[in-house]
Each structure stands twice: as structure tokens, then as C-alpha cells.
Amino acid sequence: MSAVSSPSLPASASADEPTAVSGSPRRPLTPRTFGLSVLAYGIAILFLLPYLEMVITALRPNRQLLAANLIPDHITFHNFTTIWQTGFGGNLIESLLIAGGATVIVLFVSIPAAYYTARHRFRGRALFLLLVLATQMFQPAAMLVGIQREFTTFNLPPTLSLILVNGGFNLAFAVWILNAYFSSIPAELEEASMIDGSGRLGALTRITLPLAAPGIVTALIFTFIAAWNEFIVALTLSLGQASNHQPLTVAINNYIGEYSIDWGHLFAGAVIATIPVILLFAIIEGRVVSGLTAGSIK
Amino acid sequence: MATTDPPIRLRRPLAARVATSLRPALWVGPAVALIVVVVLWPVIVLVHSSLQNIAADGYVVGGAGGRNFSTLWHEPALKGVVLRTVIWVVAVVGVTLLLSLALAQLFHQRFPLRRLARTALIAPWAASVMMTALIFRWALDPNVGAVNIILHALGLMHRLGSNQSDWLGRPGWALVWMMVVAIFVSLPFTTYALLSGLQTIPGEVYEAARVDGAGRWHCYRTITLPLLRPAILVATTINVINVFNSFPIIWEMTRGGPGYETSTTTTFMYILKQSFIGEAAAMSVVNFALVIVVVLFFLKVTRWKEQVT
Numbered sequence: 001m002s003a004v005s006s007p008s009l010p011a012s013a014s015a016d017e018p019t020a021v022s023g024s025p026r027r028p029l030t031p032r033t034f035g036l037s038v039l040a041y042g043i044a045i046l047f048l049l050p051y052l053e054m055v056i057t058a059l060r061p062n063r064q065l066l067a068a069n070l071i072p073d074h075i076t077f078h079n080f081t082t083i084w085q086t087g088f089g090g091n092l093i094e095s096l097l098i099a100g101g102a103t104v105i106v107l108f109v110s111i112p113a114a115y116y117t118a119r120h121r122f123r124g125r126a127l128f129l130l131l132v133l134a135t136q137m138f139q140p141a142a143m144l145v146g147i148q149r150e151f152t153t154f155n156l157p158p159t160l161s162l163i164l165v166n167g168g169f170n171l172a173f174a175v176w177i178l179n180a181y182f183s184s185i186p187a188e189l190e191e192a193s194m195i196d197g198s199g200r201l202g203a204l205t206r207i208t209l210p211l212a213a214p215g216i217v218t219a220l221i222f223t224f225i226a227a228w229n230e231f232i233v234a235l236t237l238s239l240g241q242a243s244n245h246q247p248l249t250v251a252i253n254n255y256i257g258e259y260s261i262d263w264g265h266l267f268a269g270a271v272i273a274t275i276p277v278i279l280l281f282a283i284i285e286g287r288v289v290s291g292l293t294a295g296s297i298k
Numbered sequence: 299m300a301t302t303d304p305p306i307r308l309r310r311p312l313a314a315r316v317a318t319s320l321r322p323a324l325w326v327g328p329a330v331a332l333i334v335v336v337v338l339w340p341v342i343v344l345v346h347s348s349l350q351n352i353a354a355d356g357y358v359v360g361g362a363g364g365r366n367f368s369t370l371w372h373e374p375a376l377k378g379v380v381l382r383t384v385i386w387v388v389a390v391v392g393v394t395l396l397l398s399l400a401l402a403q404l405f406h407q408r409f410p411l412r413r414l415a416r417t418a419l420i421a422p423w424a425a426s427v428m429m430t431a432l433i434f435r436w437a438l439d440p441n442v443g444a445v446n447i448i449l450h451a452l453g454l455m456h457r458l459g460s461n462q463s464d465w466l467g468r469p470g471w472a473l474v475w476m477m478v479v480a481i482f483v484s485l486p487f488t489t490y491a492l493l494s495g496l497q498t499i500p501g502e503v504y505e506a507a508r509v510d511g512a513g514r515w516h517c518y519r520t521i522t523l524p525l526l527r528p529a530i531l532v533a534t535t536i537n538v539i540n541v542f543n544s545f546p547i548i549w550e551m552t553r554g555g556p557g558y559e560t561s562t563t564t565t566f567m568y569i570l571k572q573s574f575i576g577e578a579a580a581m582s583v584v585n586f587a588l589v590i591v592v593v594l595f596f597l598k599v600t601r602w603k604e605q606v607t
Contacts, residue, residue: 029410037409043401044418047486050433051421053444057436068442068450068458109328116325128326129606130597135337137536137593141543141564142586145571145579146344152356168336171329229426232545232568249428253550263436270429281424282417289490292536296600297494297529 051274058267065263079268087244088269091251094159095273098234098247099227101163102170106223107216109167110174115204117175118182129179133294136172140165140233148236158238162247165237166227174219177291181215182208218287225277248273341586348579356575366580373577375558375566382473383542383562390477391537394484395530401485402492403518416493423486428546434479435551440464469559472552476560479547484540488533495529496522531599539592542585 057065059075067073117125140147151161189211190203198206209216231249238246243254252273255266290297351362370376405416422430437444440463449455455463466472499522507517523530545564548554554561554569561569563585571578 033407033409036404036407037411037415040404040407040409040412040415043404044415047419047421050430050437050482051425053437054429054433066442068447070444070447105332109332112325113329116322120322122322124322124326126606128330130602131330131333133597133600133602133605134593135333137539137596138337138589139539139543141545142582142589143340143344144568145347145575145582146340146342148571149347149356149575150340150343164332164336168332171332175329225424229428231426231428231549249426252432253428256550266432267436270432274425274429277426278421278424281420285417285420285490289487289494292487293491293494293529293532294596294600294602295605296532297491297498 051278054267054270054274057263058271060264062264079264080272083265083268083272086255086265088251088265088272090244091246091248091269092272094245095228095248097159098162098166099224101159102166102227103220103224105163105167106171106174107220110171110178110219111209111216114175114178115182115208118179119187132172132175135169136176136292136294138169140169140230144232144236147233151237158241159245161237162227162230162234165233166223166230170223170226173222173291176294177219177287178212178215180290180295181212185211214287218284218291221280221284222288222291225281228273228277344579344582344586347576348583350576350579352575352579354573354575362576366576367583369574370577370580370584375561379558379561379563379566382560383564386473386477386480386562387538387541390480390484390541391534393477394481394488394537395534397481398485398488398492398533399526401489402496405489406493406496419486419489421486422483423490426546427483427544428550430483431476431479431547431550434475435466438465438475440467466552469552469556472560476547476551479551480541480544483547484537488537491529491533491536492526495526499525528599532596535592535596535599539589539596542588542592 056071056075058079059077060072061074061076061078064072113128116122117129147165151165154161156164185208189207190200193203193207194200229249230247231253234247234250235253238250243251246254248269252266252269255262255269348366349362349364351359351365353359401419405412405419409415438446440446441459443463445465446455446458446463449463450458457463461467465475503521503525504517507521512520542562543564544562545568548560548562548565549568552560554565558566558569563581567578567581567585570581
């Protein structure tokens with residue numbers, strides 16, 4: 001079985017779905033179910049607590065940063081209104097450019113490659129898939145010196161360098177998951193559409209791409225978040241940039257001074273950078289695992 | 299007619315053949331080019347750099363032969379760093395796996411609003427690891443950190459702002475807390491992978507065992523664990539890569555210090571890179587060689603041959 005068994009049944013459906021319906025007539029709330037629920041909700045809350053602390057700290061009045069209490073006396077949006085004076089707007093735009101650019105590159109490059117490998121047998125196909133599978137496990141950290149020296153030679157603007165690096169390192173995931181989706185869509189559907197008068201490209205855009213939409217959305221969001229969150233390459237390649245043109249992760253790191261840390265702005269920035277991606281990720285959570293594990297578990 | 303036929307037949311297949319051989323390059327070529335330039339070429343540059351004498355500003359002074367490697371080998375901190383890296387990877391990946399097995403079992407049960415509870419687990423996976431690390435650094439602040447306030451309230455901490463509450467100031471405890479963060483951010487993916495694995499086990503298998511009078515724990519050990527093997531192997535391999543390469547947690551919580559006392563080979567490489575690029579490249583080559591070993595294992599456990607053919 002491939003990662004995606006049929007286009008009408010995307011991988012997320014296998015995650016759980018109908019079994020989770022609450023108050024289902026077949027299953028009354030037994031003491032055991034009640035205990036399980038309480039434990040599970042407790043753990044779920046535990047996983048969210050650090051991010052709640054992040055929000056609370058961002059809303060703390062600056063004087064209260066030195067107060068030893070879990071909840072401040074009152075809250076203020078001061079950090080969120082003044083963070084823009086630290087150049088945070090520029091950082092936000094920079095990260096949007098990098099993550100957006102990397103996503104666009106990944107989609108334009110991975111869709112043709114994944115589609116062609118799914119539909120055709122050609123010489124080098126196995127080698128290509130092996131290359132994708134192996135490089136999916138490569139991470140920039142272990143080859144940072146190589147990346148830094150290569151891109152110093154290229155002498156590109158840092159934004160472009162970071163778009164390319166993030167695109168390159170996230171391409172494998174996109175190719176793999178899209179390949180599974182395209183493989184699951186019967187070629188006959190395209191052929192039928194071609195008989196009706198639309199060319200191969202027409203069949204691709206009107207039939208195949210819409211059917212593969214869940215896979216494309218997953219690849220899109222995953223790439224965007226990975227590039228948005230990336231730290232070590234951003235830290236290395238944006239060195240020497242004006243601080244308001246560095247990506248978000250680097251900017252947030254910059255609130256750590258040599259002698260003091262601007263926790264208020266740091267966490268206000270962290271909230272702005274984190275909450276949207278957690279919500280975005282919730283859209284694709286069910287489909288990510290099969291892509292990451294190269295389809296070896298569904 | 300007989301004279302015009304052959305050339306046409308010859309010309310067509312030739313043109314078609316050229317077009318056919320070029321078509322894969324057209325569709326797959328850009329992907330190969332991007333991977334080669336961004337992912338593979340740096341490896342070559344890396345190995346090349348490790349054999350050169352490079353000044354701190356990046357200027358190449360000349361060849362270095364194996365000197366970068368011998369300098370690295372004689373680095374007094376190296377032994378501790380390598381040992382710490384092994385402990386870091388083994389402990390984080392091991393504890394993550396054990397906790398995830400339990401979590402997957404729990405979240406596999408049916409209960410109301412299960413989907414919502416499961417979704418809450420993804421937060422540490424979706425958020426940038428550096429942000430999570432910074433939250434913990436703040437929560438461990440000796441004077442006002444939430445962890446210390448809670449411990450103090452429970453009577454487990456004598457005084458805030460004391461040596462006892464300065465967790466990140468003591469290398470041993472700093473390492474423990476950084477492992478906690480590494481485990482915390484590794485749990486969601488691992489749990490989800492194991493949940494996917496659990497989904498592939500048909501319920502009838504358990505019913506048959508129960509008819510035979512097998513207990514719950516016995517069922518788990520003899521049925522669930524063996525059938526989860528593929529999921530466990532793949533998730534563990536991916537975790538080893540992630541944890542080994544993990545930079546943000548250590549960088550944001552201790553910067554690898556004091557000295558190199560909380561550094562792994564990844565952060566050690568980064569610190570070296572700031573002044574000794576050739577030696578950092580040598581460290582990177584070693585790191586990369588280890589990554590290759592894990593990648594080969596990954597290809598094996600994902601049964602790549604079946605997947606690509």
C-alpha cells in the first residue's frame with residue numbers, strides 16, 4: 001500500500017476520524033473512558049503550557065518581569081505595540097520573503113519531478129528517488145561550513161541564499177509526498193480528459209492537481225513552516241546584515257544582549273512568530289508523518 | 299513511395315528518441331539541480347575546506363593536509379564533547395521513545411474529543427525549536443522562573459535566586475534540562491509516528507489473543523511491540539538525526555558553556571567556526587560521516603528498494 005491509497009481517501013483519514021465522535025451511542029462514558037480522557041487532556045494541556053507561559057510573559061508589564069509570580073497582576077500589550085520600533089516589521093517581511101520564496105521554489109520544482117516519476121519509468125528514475133530519500137535525512141547543521149563557504153563564493157543577497165538553502169533542504173519531503181499522491185491518482189482519469197480534447201498539460205492542471213491538492217497543501221505548509229523556523233543557516237548567512245533585515249529567528253535571538261535580555265520584546269516576537277505556524281501545522285498534522293517516514297508507515 | 303518511406307521512418311524515431319531522452323531531464327532536472335547545488339555541493343566544499351588552512355576571515359592561506367584533523371584530535375575539550383554527544387543522543391532518543399510508546403497507547407484509545415487532544419500535542423513540533431528553548435531558559439530563571447516558583451511553592455526549593463535555583467549555571471543540571479527540552483520537542487513526531495503504526499494493526503489480532511486468554515501486558519509485548527517495529531525503527535532513526543544535529547536548544551540555553559562543558563559536536567563545530575574555520579570543517583566532516591551512517595540505516599529500514607521500484 002502506498003502512503004495514499006486513493007485520492008478520495010487522503011492519508012489524514014487514516015489518522016482517526018469517525019472513531020473520535022464524542023457521545024457516540026455505542027460507547028457510553030465508562031469510568032475507564034473518563035479516566036483516560038482526564039489523563040489525555042492533562043497531557044495535552046502540559047504540551048501547551050510552555051506556549052501559554054510565552055504569551056503570559058509577552059503580556060507582562062516590564063516592571064513585573066522581576067516579580068516572582070506565575071500570573072502578573074495585570075497585563076499590557078505594550079510589548080506588542082513597541083516591538084515595531086525595534087525593526088521587527090522588517091524581520092517579519094524578511095522571513096515572509098524567505099519562507100514564501102522557498103515554498104514557491106519547492107512547489108515549482110517538486111510538482112513536475114514528482115508527477116513525472118509517478119507516471120513514467122525512465123532511466124535514472126530509481127537513482128533520482130534514492131537521491132531524494134537520502135537527502136531527506138540531510139540537515140544543514142552538519143554541513144554548515146560547506147554551505148557558508150559555497151554561498152560566500154556565490155555572493156548572492158542573503159535573502160536569496162536563504163531562499164535557495166531552505167528550498168533545497170525541504171525539496172525531498174515535497175517530492176516524496178507528492179509522488180505518493182500522484183501515484184494514487186489513476187492515469188486513466190487524465191487519459192479520459194485528454195480524449196475529451198484537453199492536452200496533457202490541461203489534464204494535469206484540471207484533473208490531477210486538484211485531486212492532489214491535499215498533498216500540495218501539505219508540502220506547501222510544511223516547507224513554509226520549516227523555512228520560517230530555520231535558525232542555524234539564517235544565523236550564519238544573515239551575519240553582517242542590518243539587524244532589521246535579518247530573519248525572525250535571528251532577530252529574536254538578538255534580544256539576548258551581552259549583559260541583559262529583553263524578555264518582553266523577545267516573547268512578544270516569539271508569540272507573533274509562533275502562534276500562526278502552530279495553527280497552520282494543525283491543518284496538515286495527519287498527513288505529515290507518512291511524508292517524513294518516506295511512506296514506510298502510514 | 300518506396301524511396302520516400304525509409305527516410306521518414308528514420309527521421310521520426312530519431313527525433314522522438316531525442317525528445318524522449320530529454321523529457322525526463324525537463325521534468326526532473328530542476329529538482330536534481332537544486333539538490334546538487336544546495337545539498338550535495340556543500341559536502342564537497344566542506345571536505346575541501348577541512349584540508350585547507352583558512353584564516354578567521356575566510357581567506358584561504360594554503361593547503362593544510364591533515365593538520366586540521368590532528369589539531370581537532372588534540373583539542374583538550376574533544377573527549378568530553380564526544381562523550382556528551384553520545385549521552386545526549388542516546389538519552390534523548392531513548393527516553394523519547396519510551397514516553398512516546400506510552401503516549402501513543404493512550405491517544406490510541408477512544409475517548410471524547412480525542413482529535414482535539416491529539417492536535418494539542420503538535421505545538422512543540424510546529425513551533426521553532428529555538429523559541430521553545432528560550433521559553434525554558436526563561437522558565438528556569440534563578441529568580442523569577444516558573445519552574446523555580448513552582449518548586450519553591452512545593453517546598454522543594456529553599457530560596458529563589460540561590461545557587462540551587464540556577465539550573466543553567468551548573469553544567470550537569472543544564473544538560474539535564476536541555477535534554478528535557480529536546481525530549482519535549484521530539485515527542486510529538488515520535489508519538490504521531492507510533493500512532494500511525496498502531497493504526498495498521500487490525501483489531502482482530504487482539505481478539506484472537508484474548509480468546510486464548512492472553513493478558514493486556516502479554517498482548518502488548520507479543521503483538522503490539524513486534525508489529526510496531528517498523529514504526530519504531532523509522533522514528534528512532536529520524537530522531538537520532540534530529541537530536542544529533544540539534545543546535546538551537548543548546549545554543550539558546552547555554553551557548554555550549556561554560557567553556558565547552560555543555561557542548562555537543564554540533565555546537566562545538568559552530569563555536570570553532572567563529573575563529574578556526576578549517577578545524578570546524580574537520581569537525582563537520584566527522585559529523586557528516588556519522589550522519590551518512592544513520593542515513594544508510596534509514597534507507598535500510600524504509601526498504602528503499604521496494605519504494606523506488
